[in-house]
Amino acid sequence: xxxxxxxxxxxxxxxxxxxxxxxxxxxxxxxxxxxxxxxxxxxxxxxxxxxxxxxxxxxxxxxxxxxxxxxxxxxxxxxxxxxxxxxxxxxxxxxxxxxxxxxxxxxxxxxxxxxxxxxxxxxxxxxxxxxxxxxxxxxxxxxxxxxxxxxxxxxxxxxxxxxxxxxxxxxxxxxxxxxxxxxxxxxxxxxxxxxxxxxxxxxxxxxxxxxxxxxxxxxxxxxxxxxxxxxxxxxxxxxxxxxxxxxxxxxxxxxxxxxxxxxxxxxxxxxxxxxxxxxxxxxxxxxxxxxxxxxxxxxxxxxxxxxxxxxxxxxxxxxxxxxxxxxxxxxxxxxxxxxxxxxxxxxxxxxxxxxxxxxxxxxxxxxxxxxxxxxxxxxxxxxxxxxxxxxxxxxxxxxxxxxxxxxxx
Numbered sequence: 407x408x409x410x411x412x413x414x415x416x417x418x419x420x421x422x423x424x425x426x427x428x429x430x431x432x433x434x435x436x437x438x439x440x441x442x443x444x445x446x447x448x449x450x451x452x453x454x455x456x457x458x459x460x461x462x463x464x465x466x467x468x469x470x471x472x473x474x475x476x477x478x479x480x481x482x483x484x485x486x487x488x489x490x491x492x493x494x495x496x497x498x499x500x501x502x503x504x505x506x507x508x509x510x511x512x513x514x515x516x517x518x519x520x521x522x523x524x525x526x527x528x529x530x531x532x533x534x535x536x537x538x539x540x541x542x543x544x545x546x547x548x549x550x551x552x553x554x555x556x557x558x559x560x561x562x563x564x565x566x567x568x569x570x571x572x573x574x575x576x577x578x579x580x581x582x583x584x585x586x587x588x589x590x591x592x593x594x595x596x597x598x599x600x601x602x603x604x605x606x607x608x609x610x611x612x613x614x615x616x617x618x619x620x621x622x623x624x625x626x627x628x629x630x631x632x633x634x635x636x637x638x639x640x641x642x643x644x645x646x647x648x649x650x651x652x653x654x655x656x657x658x659x660x661x662x663x664x665x666x667x668x669x670x671x672x673x674x675x676x677x678x679x680x681x682x683x684x685x686x687x688x689x690x691x692x693x694x695x696x697x698x699x700x701x702x703x704x705x706x707x708x709x710x711x712x713x714x715x716x717x718x719x720x721x722x723x724x725x726x727x728x729x730x731x732x733x734x735x736x737x738x739x740x741x742x743x744x745x746x747x748x749x750x751x752x753x754x755x756x757x758x759x760x761x762x763x764x765x766x767x768x769x770x771x772x773x774x775x776x777x778x779x780x781x782x783x784x785x786x787x788x789x790x791x792x793x794x795x796x797x798x799x800x801x802x803x804x805x806x807x808x809x810x811x812x813x814x815x
Contacts, residue, residue, distance in 0.1 A: 418725065419706070419711040419712075420711055420712050420713055420717055420718065420721045420724065420725075421705075421706035421709075421711050421712040422468070422706055422728075423721070423724040423725050423727075423728040424712065424717065424724055425464070425468060425699070425702055425703060425706055426465065426468065426728040426731055427724050427727050427728055427731070428461070428464075428699065428702075429460075429461040429462070429464040429465045429468070429699065430461060430465065430727075430728075430731045430734060430735065431461070432456065432458065432460060432461035432695070433461035433462055433465075433571075433735070433738075434734065434738050434742075434764065434767060435456040435764075436456045436457065436458065436459060436461070437570075437571070437738065437739045437742065438452070438738075438742055438746070438760065438763055438764065438767075439452045439454060439455045439456050439760065440455045440456055440457045440688075441570070441739075442742070442743050442746060443455075445570075445743065446540060446542065446743055446747065447540055448540045448747065448750060449743060449746050449747065449750065450756070451750075451755065451756030451759075452756040452757070452759070452760050453756060453757045453760065457687060457688035457691060457692075458688060458691035458692045458695045459676055459688060459692040460692050460693075460695035460696035460699055461699075462574065463641055463672055463676075463696050463699075464696065464699040464700065464703065466574070466577075466578075466638060466641040466642065466645070467641050467642075467644045467645045467648070467668075467700065467703055468645070468703060469578065469581075469645065470581065470641065470642040470643075470644065470645020470646060470648075471645040471646075471648045471649050471652075471703070471707060472645075473581070473582065473585045473645065474585075474645065474646055474649035474650075475649060477585055477586065477589050482586045482589055483586070484787075485586065486582055486583065486586040487786075487787065488783070488787055489579075489582045490579065490582070491782070491783050491786035491787050492732075492779065492783045493575065493578065493579065493732070494575075494579075495778060495779070495782040495783070495786070496732065496733060496736060496774055496775075496778045496779035496782070497556075497572070497575055497736060498554060499774065499778050500569075500736040500737055500774060501550070501553045501554050501568060501572075502550075502554075503737075503741075504568050504569055504737075504740055504741060505545055505549070505550045505553070505568055506528070507741060507744060508542075508545055508568060508740055508741070508744060509527070509528070509544060509545050510527070511542065511744040511747070511748070512542035512543060512544040512545070513532050513544055515538055515540070515541070515542045515747055515751075516532075516536040516537070516538050516541040516542050516544065517536055517537025517538040517541075518532035518533075518534060518536060518537070518544075519532055519533065519534065520532070528547075529546070529547045531546075532544065542747075543566065545566065545568055548564070548565070549565070549566045549568055550568070552565045552566075553567065553568045553569075553572065556572075556575055556576040556579075557576075557633065558572070558573070559573055559576070559629070559632050559633040560629045560633040561629065568740060569736075569739050569740040569741075570739060570740070571735060571736070571738070571739045572736075573635070574635075576633065576634070576635065577634070577635025577638055578635075580634050580635060581635075581642050596650065596655050596656075599646065599650065600650075600656070600660075602643075602646075603643045603646050603647050603650075603664065604643075604664075606639040606640065606642060606643035606646075607639070607640045607643040607644070607664060607667050607668060607671065608640075608667065608671065609636075609639065610636055610637045610638070610639045610640055610671065610675070611640070611671045611674055611675070613631065613636070614631070614637055614675070614678075615674065615678070618631075637675055638675075640667070640668050640671040640672065640675075641668070641672070643664070643668070644664060644665065644668045644700070647660075647661055647664045648661070648703065648704065648707045649707070651704075651707065651708065652707040652708045661704070665700055665701075665704070668700065669693065669696060669697050669700065672693070672696055673689070673692075673693045673696075676689075676692055677689045677692070727768070729775065730768070730771045730772045730774075730775040730776075731771070732771075732775065732779065733770070733771035733772065733773070733774035733775035733778075733779055734767060734768060734770075734771030734772075735771070736771070736774060737767060737770040737771055737774055738767035738770075738771065741767075741770065742763045742766070742767050745762070745763050745766055746759055746763050749762060749763075
């Protein structure tokens with residue numbers, strides 16, 4: 407739901423903005439300094455690398471927590487539509503922009519001739535072998551359609567992500583629909599919710615590592631499991647548990663058990679034992695980072711706001727950056743790689759490329775937020791209601807802008 411400024415006092419909490427900034431910064435730095443070199447071997451030379459993968463998982467926990475905070479009767483349908491109207495239009499614009507930019511850049515970087523005409527440029531197949539030692543994948547019309555339809559994960563053999571961060575969009579939309587349906591059920595007691603939390607916590611790991619047979623499980627079943635993000639249910643379960651605990655409807659020892667289980671399942675999913683060795687250099691930074699972030703989320707959910715003197719001074723900057731985090735998430739990865747390669751081609755060293763790519767990502771994220779996400783959300787929600795969008799129901803804390811995440815974590 408959108409942030410709504412109040413005339414005098416705001417219930418917005420610095421703690422949540424700080425956590426979102428920490429998480430999104432870790433995602434962006436990981437993609438730029440580490441993931442970029444894995445996808446495009448020439449994008450190296452940065453002063454440091456951030457291989458830890460925990461920011462995206464932390465943002466999903468925060469998102470699930472605020473789903474519980476914000477969903478309300480009798481306007482559950484309005485709540486769901488508000489979520490969809492906030493996430494989808496900006497995503498569709500990001501897909502179109504990324505397709506055009508990366509298609510042009512990939513043809514140019516690979517040293518191939520640009521097909522003639524607008525249709526040829528947008529959908530044609532460049533002729534000849536790549537002349538560059540680091541050829542880039544050139545997206546096709548099929549990639550455009552599958553990314554617009556958010557079905558990239560439903561075919562492991564033929565579909566490609568225009569931006570690897572975008573796997574989270576269908577996952578979150580599915581979770582929002584499930585939350586809206588669940589909230590209307592009469593049997594939604596605390597006892598049933600705790601059974602549901604534990605099922606969500608462990609079922610994904612059980613299915614993935616004990617039930618799936620890589621040689622026999624039908625690809626259609628695998629597509630449903632990963633396409634709907636069912637391997638990430640432990641993160642949403644943790645968000646639900648945190649909300650119950652913050653309302654004092656869950657004991658602290660029980661939350662501790664759930665947190666330990668969540669950290670273990672997250673470690674298994676990111677570094678599966680069948681393909682990742684314990685000595686993987688990214689494993690312990692990722693697991694420890696996620697555990698530390700989860701602890702901070704717990705403190706924010708039930709503790710007082712973090713209005714420390716030094717932190718309060720930078721609160722406006724944190725609030726601004728947290729407010730554009732969704733737009734930043736949508737545009738930072740693949741477009742950032744394109745900019746990094748362009749700067750590399752003109753001889754810009756890594757220590758200058760890094761701040762340039764980060765600054766450009768923040769600027770593009772702000773533009774997408776200010777020019778697309780927020781105005782379209784206001785228009786779509788006002789049209790559906792037939793009047794200006796309704797003020798959000800007051801919760802124990804102000805809900806942030808939509809928390810969407812990217813990355814491999």
